[in-house]
Amino acid sequence: MPDEVRLAVQSGSRWGEGAGSAPALHADGTAASGEAPPALAAGGRFAGPGSEELRAVSRAWEDAHYNAGIGRDDIFDKLKEECGVFGVFGTPDASSLAYYGLHALQHRGEESSGVCTVDSATGGFAYHRGMGFVKEVFTSDILASLPGDRAIGHVRYSTSGASQLGNAQPLVFKYRDGDLAVATNGNIVNAPSIRRELESMGSIFQTTSDTEVIAHLIARSPKDFVSAARDALRRIVGGFAFLIMTNERLLVASDTNGLRPLVMGRLGDGYVFASETCAFETIGAEYVRDVQPGELLILDADGLREERFDEEERRASCAMEYIYFARPDSDINEVNIHTARKQMGRRLAVEAFVDADIVVGVPDSSISAAIGYAEQTGIPYEMGLIKNKYSGRTFIQPSQELREKGVKMKLSAVRKIVQGKRVVMIDDSIVRGTTSLRIVNMLREAGAAEVHVRISSPPFANPCYYGIDTPDRRELIASSKTVEEIREAINADSLYFLSAEGLVESASVPGDSKGGGLCLACFNNDYPTPVDESSDKSCSC
Secondary structure (H helix, E strand, C coil): CCCCCCCEECCCCECCCCHHHCCCECCCCCECCCCCCCCCCCCCCCCCCCCHHHHHHHHCEECCEEECCCCCCCCCCCCEECEEEEEEECCCCHHHHHHHHHHHCHHHCCCEEEEEEEECCCCEEEEEEEECCHHHHCCHHHHHCCCCCEEEEEEECCCCCCCCHHHCCCEEEEECCEEEEEEEEEEECCHHHHHHHHHHCCCCCCCCCCHHHHHHHHHHCCCCHHHHHHHHHHHCCEEEEEEEEECCCEEEEECCCCCCCCEEEEECCEEEEECCCHHHHHHCCEEEEECCCCEEEEEECCEEEEEECCCCCCCCEEHHHHHHHCCCCCEECCEEHHHHHHHHHHHHHHHCCCCCCEEEECCCCCHHHHHHHHHHHCCCECCCEEECCCCCEECCCCCHHHHHHHHHCCEEECHHHHCCCEEEEEECCCCCCHHHHHHHHHHHHCCCCEEEEEECCCCCCCCCCCCEECCCHHHCHHHCCCHHHHHHHHCCCEEEECCHHHHHHHHCCCCCCHHHHEECHHHHCCCCCCCCCCCCCCCCC
16 A cells, blocks of 8 residues: 555544644554544543432533433433434535434434535535534534535434544545545444454554444555445445445445435435435435445446445344334335334234223333324323423532432323323333333322333343444343343333234334344344444444
């Protein structure tokens, strides 16, 4: 590899604004400036005394204010999707379109967001990344500073340790052929081994994100950009949806199992790409199709070319997208999410009917299943639980009493609705069990006579290695307890989980793939790719 081949992580908002602070790398991996890359901040976990619940609440206090949405240690132990991606090609004002697209995908990542644009007339790159919601990171002035008719954007949750702007995407690099930006949703299972290999060859990594692996693989290849990217995609294993952009091209790729969702649409004469179809509705784009497993789409001045970087493996679309993560107005693999969740609720009612007075769904992702359960049984659906959408920050001095009240800042029971009633509580999953215990007790404190819990998925007993932020196996309550033991742990009168067969029947992907074309590994331990259970599950995002 010639000495002039360089790969540098760019910082700042645009070329020339802070970019000089990121050391360029020669092909041998040495820093051009002779300096080591900047150290990344390390995060720690709260280790104070008291109950686990109190420690979780305490983690959400930052100095003199309460942040109910902080990182992975949220006081409600729901699973978190790691990322969402959005791309635009061949449409004016691409940065504004990316802004609205990312806003529609905000539920997939609330911690950081970023947009990178290319002006096809000049080939110029511009980008901006920041911590916080999309509406907080971008202003009209910032969007105006991102000209171009091509863009990729990203929203992100943190995975482990402290939040770091350096890991916010799109990651932007300088390499031998110009500028390179990468945004992804998912996780590269074999990234640690590839990273060690590259580091032994002299590569210096400047982020903790697995996404940087593919940039190094592309930069080290002597082949042209598309061929280098194709080779890199063949090497990595896991679940991923990639948007890779240079000054001249946009590449779009989905893993060979189709684990992470990725869809294509049209807007005028241009193309748009997103993690979910709900983003297309926001900008008025027309859905065309889902990007297929192993597919590589190449967009440049000559238009769109549809190729493959590898053959499709066993189809295994993430079941949790249908159960919990995706917005109900999205379609994945031509399956509407709200419809699928309603069917899960209906099937749950058939499998586990219980005589009760009202059906209550845990907001927001369980509402569709609760409606389905109520329709199937004829038991009235009621808004017995209310989610406070404005509990993110309260600027008050934290006292011990206020820390404890933080548990109820996100969710409350409607006493007049549940008092004296036999309640069927529908939720989408049980992770550690702490959330279910809190909600069941909340309903009892509000006067519920009985609380019967029905879960619209099978027991979640295994960690995910494909881009979902899950605890270690030993922290998953279903990995070590029976259903009866879980029922006792969450203080419910009865408990039932939807069967795997019921889930497949409700949300199966069109076709005849194993398991209805769904990845059920978190329920049955049948991973569609090789995984190293001793490795870090942190997401590429």
